[in-house]
Amino acid sequence: MSYQQAAVYRRRAAHLLHLATQISTTPSMTLHLHAGVDTWYGPRADACASDLERAQQAVHDAVDDLRTQAFTFERRADELEAAALQAERQAEIEGRA
């Protein structure tokens, strides 16, 4: 059962990493390059740029959290597999005895 749980954690970790890459490479994360003073200026343009920057920063933070969570899932999978392996070895030793 532990191997199955570990596989589920690994799959979730891979999915979260993929999602993190997908989000961080979306064109919206480079949109500020099109929205600078070369393109437009004035109070409303400044407000848009400011809103955009805040929203992008929140996405950056969320992407970091996704990667951290993926790392945690990977570690959890390692622990489960190690525990399962240990249990198998123990059973083998007890079987010989």
Place this chain on the structure above:
Amino acid sequence: MIGGYDPDRVAELEFAARSALEHLDRIVSTDPAASAALDATRRLGAVLSAALAPAIASLRVSDPLGRAAPRRAGVAGLDWYAEWVRSTIETARRTNGDDELLAELERLELDVPYDDEFQPDLADPFWHDFRGLAIELAVRAEADEGFAQRLVDRAAGSFLIPIAVRFARFDPEVVAGMLREVARSPSAVDDLLSAYQAFGADCVLSTLIEFPAVALEVLATSGSALLKELIEWPFLDPDVVDGFLDAAMSVPFSHESRLGDAHAVLQHLVTLANRKLHETGFPDPISPTIAKVVVQYLPFFVTSLNGHGDVHLKDFDFRDAGVRLGSYEEVLDLFGALLRDPASLDIVLASVPGIALIGAGDNGPLGITPDDMADLVAAINRAALNEQLEERLKTARAERNARLAIDIVFGAFELVRLVTGPVNIGGTEVPLDLLKRGTVAIVDWAITDTDLALDDVANLTFLLVVFGLSIGVLRSRSERDEDAEDIVREIEERTAAGATVDDLEGLINDLGRVARELDDTGVLDVLDDPRVRPPDLDVHDAADLGE
């Protein structure tokens, strides 16, 4: 209030924002650990649609001619000469009338440079000047619907109009209109003009890859005519067509409301497969793309592949969508057309273990049973018989790549899993990637080490079913079975070492036998079904492992 702006750069910003929104809409996940990230992307999307887009729209209202406001001092001065050159090139045509611009386009078509392979020579300075014209066309099309329509109407006759899409940002709806026109008069003649026309079509298709929802809409609403040209126009770049179809047909998995459009495209595919022209299969470069599309939607029509009557499509809740894909025989022709191409055959075959596993699962909302899987195997085998594909398969074997085929199939299943949820057997989730390695091994072996022909399709589908179901049964058990795991390992090792047909057949039958002994759910009983078991294979006589 906006103090000043550059209309061309604002047009770029608007285009980039629309593309960004489309990409954000495609980010989906059912994992609870991703909910905060999805919330953040939704908030970013809200900024784009609720703040940025209205601000851009307000510019159009306040200055419908889109002329540039004076720049703030010092901004352009950082690199004033480059800025002056850019601005001069991009606005040089601004004083021309619409008719003058269109006449200039016609004149320039005589001067388009070509390279040694008779393709447009993009390194030539001609295109630097053309960029200014393309930007002016885009600016006017944005401001004047009538002018945009004139461009669309002329797109088929003037190849520089679709090519302009590569150099300036046009509204995606205008680009979609151009695609409809361009695809109305493709040429099968290998000459310079045809090369330019095909290049123009590639430019339009590449742009619409960034707008998958528009791509799907134009495919669905153009009847089978547009799809026909994408498949049959020999000078289109197959990678571009692949990207276009893939982007379009993936849309419903993030926007279920667009499923009807995808169903229409699938109906067009069945129609095309039944045309006389495709009795020998779809053209090589595009056939694997079509196979991928079919496999992606296979779980949503496999339950009505029951050997007679009509085949109907289901929605993502697995309710009848009320859409007829075609008659059973017509859908068999679609499979048959795909089996004609070796790379597509691999993709269709590689879908079998996945469907077998789904069929063996606890069903839940899927509603796919082992009986449906048996119908799929029967359909593939019948299609193979219908097509008499022997000779073609043998000649093209060297070009095949099993790993790529399996990647395509399992990528498609991952997308499907987003809407169907995981496959469970006995309440335990069975990750599809468990099947992946073994499926690669078996299909790779079939391609390289067997004389895969008509009869072998039936044998191979059977082996893949046994493999898929056995893995499913073994993984559903809380206790591990060493015999079964030894056999799985042996299959992988022997296939990697180039096992013979007899070696592998015996091993997989052994796996099936061991799995049957452990199977308390009865899912492996389907192996006795005559639709699944090839007539010349005796599963009860398999050699034991180690004999």
